[in-house]
Amino acid sequence: MRPSRTMAVIALLTASVAVAACGSGQTGSSGGSTPSKQVTMDEQQATKRAEEIIHQAVDGMSPKPTLKRTGLSPLGACVADDHSAGERQQVALSYQLTGVPGTEAKKLVRQARDAWVKLGYTFQSSDADWSDPFPSVSMRTVPDDFWMTAITGVVDKAKGEGLAAISVTSPCFAADGSGTADPASFRQTATDEQAEHRARDHSSRLYDALQVRHGATQEGEGLATYQDGEETYAHHTWSTEPLPEDAMVRALARAQAHFESLGWTLRQVPTVTGVPALLARNAEDGSAARLAPSVDGTLRVAVTTPTAPPGSVSV
Template sequence: MDEQRASARAEEIVHQAVEGMSPRPTLKRTGLRPLGACVARDDGGPDDRVQYRLTYQLTGVPGSDAKALVRQARDAWVKLGYKFQSEDGDWSDPFPSVSMRTEPDDFWMTALTGVVNRAKGEGLAAISVTSPCFAPREGSTADSTAFDRTQADERAEQLAVAHSSRIYDALHVRHAPAQEGDGISVYRDAEGTYVHHAWSAQPLSEEETARALARVRTYFESAGWTVRHVLAEAGVPALVARHARDESVAQVAPSTTGAVRVAVTTPVVPVESASV
């Protein structure tokens, strides 16, 4: 495992929890963060392993629905065979939480309700996923330099994931299991630094794909993106769109397997140069 795979798997676990929710929340990512030292090795030697945590707030729904969202996350994970860390949540509590883990890869996740207005019973649901400890590979981005994140890096990451989440909402299709290259990555070229967020939807028929891409095009146009069609290997043309304000580029492309591939690339802009 490396940072990219940990991020992709954590993203998958979050989407497994939310894709069937009603009312459907908007995902607000609060970051992928390195945690403190992992549990010491059995031999007592130094432990250079790393561990990451991904957190999303479930926004855009009434505060009175927060408890229901947490329970729906629990139900989705139970259906997938994931295990409770301890007892099930206390559903008599207006602000419950539940802690579970995946098998066999042992990611830990929590769905909880933060208090917004205790008197009215209103809360804010959130999901947090923590990776198991893993040793950074030689040449991997998951080393000590990866922890030196700037405010500009975080802003670009938040923008890329926010755009990606809105595309997910517009597509209105199920999230596919994570694959190689999914999740957040950062790359650099002669012109600058970019944050890249990628994922795939589950395979669709050609007719379903056409309808899904039409919904995304409608979203792009209503949100002020510049959109064009490009030829794709599948029968339905892909969409490439550019966001005028932050210069993000989104690609929504059908594949020959029927899966729809989504990728958003956002440039890292120095904070002093970014528009407010």
């Protein structure tokens, strides 16, 4: 990453920390949405298709895992719509693959990848790093553009034990099921949509690591694109439900362990709440994240990713 880009990301996240500490939901100006590819879908169709994609990956696995649903209600507001009033929704299904030894997690992720590749689905950026004991793979369906991820969460790093999980997110669709809907994944350029997916992928893994509930959407939260000079960034923000201070501290400790296991660099920043905010940076793709305790008890989360492909980012 060039120094100017590094400073821009750090500045954006540091500013977000200060804003969150004051209890505000504002995140700055948005780049707005651009015209996107249209599909027709409703909640029932989206749920059925997401379940199908899950089973396409899981049904042929060996050893055979048991699906354990995670997360809240699968139906939610379209995260690509800033200041959404509920006109569009999307379905997101997540499952842990349980009932198998922890040493098999990597094998299950590879099998999910192989099943999806066989069906002609495509990678978001590149295949997983299979030399990593805890790999992840992100793909999309063709032609209906569902996003899916198979990941391994670390259970015992020393013993090489993990827990595999799989998630599928639908395109956005009209809340009343009457009209057309456009996938949240489609943006103006290929690099924009790749950056948006990386930001959401980091954000999703962080949500799993925190182990706390997602709060009501605040004004200005969601997925947006920001311009800083010649550089463009995808920025995903959301909040947890209000937490007692001890629960906040434990959640931040889990987040820190998550980032450390992935090799992110970390630092803490004081806030007016007395609980330090956590800033993290991924040197591999230039992403940065901030987790900031707010005076209203919520934990404000922001992930910023530059649109430059990972291979072009240097430290």
